[in-house]
Amino acid sequence: MKRRDFLKASMAGAAVLSMPKTMQAMPAPGDIPADKNSTIKPDAKEEPFHLGMAGFTFRHFDIDQTLDFMQKLNVHYLCIKDFHLPLDSNEEQIAAFKAKLAKANVIGYGVGPIYMKSEAEVDRAFAYAKRVGVNLLVGVPNYELLDYTEKVVKQYDIRLAIHLHGPDMPLYPDATDIWNNVKDRDPRMGMCLDIGHNLRYGSDSLRDLKKYHTRVFDMHMKDVTGNTKANHSVEVGRGVIDFAQYVRIMRKVKYTGSVSLEYEKDMKTPFNGIAESVGYFRGICAATR
Amino acid sequence: MKRRDFLKASMAGAAVLSMPKTMQAMPAPGDIPADKNSTIKPDAKEEPFHLGMAGFTFRHFDIDQTLDFMQKLNVHYLCIKDFHLPLDSNEEQIAAFKAKLAKANVIGYGVGPIYMKSEAEVDRAFAYAKRVGVNLLVGVPNYELLDYTEKVVKQYDIRLAIHLHGPDMPLYPDATDIWNNVKDRDPRMGMCLDIGHNLRYGSDSLRDLKKYHTRVFDMHMKDVTGNTKANHSVEVGRGVIDFAQYVRIMRKVKYTGSVSLEYEKDMKTPFNGIAESVGYFRGICAATR
Numbered sequence: 001m002k003r004r005d006f007l008k009a010s011m012a013g014a015a016v017l018s019m020p021k022t023m024q025a026m027p028a029p030g031d032i033p034a035d036k037n038s039t040i041k042p043d044a045k046e047e048p049f050h051l052g053m054a055g056f057t058f059r060h061f062d063i064d065q066t067l068d069f070m071q072k073l074n075v076h077y078l079c080i081k082d083f084h085l086p087l088d089s090n091e092e093q094i095a096a097f098k099a100k101l102a103k104a105n106v107i108g109y110g111v112g113p114i115y116m117k118s119e120a121e122v123d124r125a126f127a128y129a130k131r132v133g134v135n136l137l138v139g140v141p142n143y144e145l146l147d148y149t150e151k152v153v154k155q156y157d158i159r160l161a162i163h164l165h166g167p168d169m170p171l172y173p174d175a176t177d178i179w180n181n182v183k184d185r186d187p188r189m190g191m192c193l194d195i196g197h198n199l200r201y202g203s204d205s206l207r208d209l210k211k212y213h214t215r216v217f218d219m220h221m222k223d224v225t226g227n228t229k230a231n232h233s234v235e236v237g238r239g240v241i242d243f244a245q246y247v248r249i250m251r252k253v254k255y256t257g258s259v260s261l262e263y264e265k266d267m268k269t270p271f272n273g274i275a276e277s278v279g280y281f282r283g284i285c286a287a288t289r
Numbered sequence: 290m291k292r293r294d295f296l297k298a299s300m301a302g303a304a305v306l307s308m309p310k311t312m313q314a315m316p317a318p319g320d321i322p323a324d325k326n327s328t329i330k331p332d333a334k335e336e337p338f339h340l341g342m343a344g345f346t347f348r349h350f351d352i353d354q355t356l357d358f359m360q361k362l363n364v365h366y367l368c369i370k371d372f373h374l375p376l377d378s379n380e381e382q383i384a385a386f387k388a389k390l391a392k393a394n395v396i397g398y399g400v401g402p403i404y405m406k407s408e409a410e411v412d413r414a415f416a417y418a419k420r421v422g423v424n425l426l427v428g429v430p431n432y433e434l435l436d437y438t439e440k441v442v443k444q445y446d447i448r449l450a451i452h453l454h455g456p457d458m459p460l461y462p463d464a465t466d467i468w469n470n471v472k473d474r475d476p477r478m479g480m481c482l483d484i485g486h487n488l489r490y491g492s493d494s495l496r497d498l499k500k501y502h503t504r505v506f507d508m509h510m511k512d513v514t515g516n517t518k519a520n521h522s523v524e525v526g527r528g529v530i531d532f533a534q535y536v537r538i539m540r541k542v543k544y545t546g547s548v549s550l551e552y553e554k555d556m557k558t559p560f561n562g563i564a565e566s567v568g569y570f571r572g573i574c575a576a577t578r
Binding site: 032037038040069073199205206226237238241242244246247271273275278280285286287288 | 321326327329330331362363484491492495496515516524525526531532533535560561564565566567568570571572573574575577
């Protein structure tokens with residue numbers, strides 16, 4: 001649960017308990033003050049990271065449906081995908097879009113993934129990120145565009161998180177490949193570590209988070225059925241990924257970015273699966289604090 | 290995840306890994322065998338308890354909708370509520386109902402809650418449980434019927450789990466009240482510990498599970514916003530209950546019954562909330578193993 005909700009719930013309880021006992025709704029014989037009741041969990045430390053949603057999760061839904069569902073789920077961070085806010089959006093369209101997000105208490109923390117196959121596409125992507133007002137662009141520039149992209153990163157002072165896609169695409173298959181391509185470049189060039197696709201490539205996502213965390217700017221969270229290409233996405237918790245260790249490592253390396261669910265199963269009817277996945281992740285976080 | 294699914298997933302991975310490397314779907318450069326890949330969680334010990342659903346959760350849905358959703362959620366235990374299988378069902382109707390459950394890979398592990406306000410209603414409830422073929426009846430006999438109910442428990446050799454309803458009803462408000470009413474009676478008389486209602490009465494559900502576990506035959510799992518009557522049910526994880534401790538105590542006292550979600554928020558549109566709750570509980574279980 002979000003800390004503020006927890007506090008709200010706790011304070012509501014505390015307010016009732018501070019009333020004279022006879023005024024309480026139900027002065028039960030076994031009444032135990034909230035702070036002495038072992039069933040009530042202690043206040044939780046805030047996590048360094050935050051739970052978010054990769055816009056791609058909602059590819060079959062418009063932004064209103066997306067935000068409505070995110071509000072119900074109590075998730076407040078979204079990586080904006082271009083099918084919700086096209087790359088050629090003008091200032092007015094962007095302002096209207098951002099007003100919707102603000103109304104839903106959602107922060108658009110980045111844009112992407114955006115594929116970039118030419119210098120013009122690199123320029124367009126970064127100009128878009130600047131107009132949207134984010135300092136994180138999740139993107140996939142062709143390898144031969146990395147020198148040019150580095151210049152644009154410096155020009156805009158916007159971080160680039162290169163997205164890896166595992167065995168399904170030749171471009172940036174895993175975290176090691178991205179690391180090798182960015183480690184000697186501007187420190188604003190890093191990766192969006194997709195823990196599921198990285199594992200399906202045969203790589204070790206938890207080890208990679210430890211090794212490369214200085215360049216991990218964003219993460220796509222998903223669960224998968226195994227560590228080969230033949231495996232596929234499932235509800236978080238139903239696959240093979242060790243989420244308890246994942247969360248412990250995020251805390252250890254002080255990952256401060258978003259852990260954004262990219263749910264790729266049943267994409268036309270994803271809501272129950274998304275809710276189950278979010279619940280599982282929150283359960284893991286709660287139990288490992 | 291269910292152990293059998295985990296094993297299935299693991300074995301699928303193992304089968305691929307036992308093939309010659311060149312035959313694998315994607316012989317990635319960084320390939321790490323599954324058992325050496327720290328991202329893959331170790332095989333989990335089976336829990337002594339099992340996750341289930343209180344039939345009441347689906348009061349606005351018929352048994353087909355209920356089973357369809359339970360299959361999607363991968364939940365296999367249901368406490369049968371009389372709006373799905375009426376108390377006067379005959380053998381044929383019961384057989385048809387049980388065939389539906391079997392087809393959905395769902396075990397009807399008990400019936401109830403059933404309120405019993407006369408000896409005739411006690412008789413009817415136990416005769417129903419016997420026809421259904423379960424050895425657990427979740428029920429609420431009036432206090433003055435407890436002597437008679439004890440005789441019927443012995444006659445049928447069916448366990449009675451008395452359901453507590455917290456501050457909302459005068460009958461059996463909390464676990465201590467049930468304990469005091471059954472502790473000197475036949476050991477087949479115990480309780481369905483509703484951890485949310487018990488807490489809303491001001492009682493300490495985790496302490497009560499430890500104290501009374503020998504007579505806890507069933508549990509209704511829910512989360513609530515605090516420990517007074519004014520508080521209400523929410524998605525598991527969003528309230529105040531310490532589920533990590535709850536699971537640890539269930540293991541410690543070797544609770545072998547069902548932990549059945551009784552979801553009482555948004556009962557006409559409960560599916561996302563149920564999925565989130567199930568996910569949270571599974572995350573808690575996974576992270577505390």
